Amino acid sequence: MDAEEIRAIFKFSVQEKNIVSSFETQEELFLPFLLSLKSGGSWSYASEETKSIAVKDVITYYDEDSKTGYTLEKIYLFIDPEVIKEEGIVRRLEKCGTNEERELVERPYSITMKAKKVILAEVNPEIRKITIRELKKKSILLKGTPAYSAAHELEHLEKGEIEGIPLWNFEYIKQPAKNEYKKVE
Template identity: 50%
Template sequence: MKVSDLRSTLVMSAREEAVFRKFDLPRDAFHPMLLSLKIGGAWSYSAEHLKCISVMQVHTNYDERTKTGNTLEVIYLLVNPETVAKEGVVNRLEKCGNQEERVLLTRPYSITIRAERIIAARISTEKRKILVHEVGEKVVMFTGPSAFYAAHEMEHLEHIEIEGLPMWAFKYETADTEPGPV
């Protein structure tokens, strides 16, 4: 690692500490959010008196005229979350942690979660800014992929291991012509 990269990493870490200190939460409460920021995806953290999950929503602003765009990511940190409602059933392939391969399982299409506190980090790739703020509401609803990730992380907090139909239960087929749209 170059010295300039190390210096930049240390400056970023100091900025994170300053921002997160403003929310009066234990430092480890922010671990899921930091993992989502730095690695991507959804994460969970559980300790004796603290449970947290992070869930990402990604939006793309795309200009058809200029053929350019930017993503806006919103990472929600939910402190001591509980599931309020689930709706719909979506079959999907998923892999977690040390599992060797993905399994077919079901997730809700939408999930509503209540939390003691909800903190959001809005990441603008266009402005290269991360705006962190506390959400006034104590309830948030996720749909589609964000709901799948939220449901998965809630299972981690409940110490539920995902189980589903293994990939070897699928059958390969071939087609003489290109299949229609999915």
């Protein structure tokens, strides 16, 4: 690592410290956000007094003409989250932490959560900017992958470990080969 890279890391760290302290909340509640930003995925944190979860959502913008695009990441940080409503059931495979294999779990298709504070960060790799703000809304409806992620992290806060049916309880079924033709245009 050269001196320029070390300076860039220090500069980024100072910005990070300043942005976190600007929200006037316990700094450790931002740990899920920082982990989501740096390592990807959704994360949770709990102490005896409080808890927080970060839930990531992604939107890809792609220009067919230029054949270029980028994926905008939205990271929601919920401080003291609470479920208002869940709807639907989606069965899915998830892997978590030190578990070796994925497990079958049931998650809601949509989840409405409220929190003491909801902070939204938008990470735009196209312009290399991280825009972060506290939302005035204290409840958010999440659908699909962000809802599954939120339910997963809430299960961590509630139970510690994720409980599911191990993959080895599945059964392989071999089907005969099929002649599949694709129409070429």
